[in-house]
Amino acid sequence: MWILDEFGLKALNNHARIALLDILEDRYGIGSTTITSQLPVDTWYNFIEEPTLADAIMYTLSASGQRIALTGKSLRTKKNY
Secondary structure, eight states: EEEOOOOOOOOOOOHHHHHHHHHHHHHTTTTTTTEEESSEEEEEEEHHHHHHHHHHHHHHHHHOOOOOOOOOOOTOOOOOO
C-alpha cells in the first residue's frame, strides 16, 4: 500500500507531476494507493496545472478507484474529558 497524505498542500512542479504519474502507473493493478486531501476532487485537475499530465493522472486514479468523502467534525480536535 502507498499512502499520499495531504495531496494539494503544496504546488506541484513538473518533476513532481511526472513522478506522481509514474508511481500511479507502476502501481496500477498491483497495489493499493490511498490519497487524502482537503482539496475537493473536482479541483485536482486544475491543481495539477499541466493538462496532459492532469488527464493521465486523473484517468489513472478514476479508472479503478473508489472515493470516500468524509464529513463531520475533525478527529484531531482535542476532547475535553
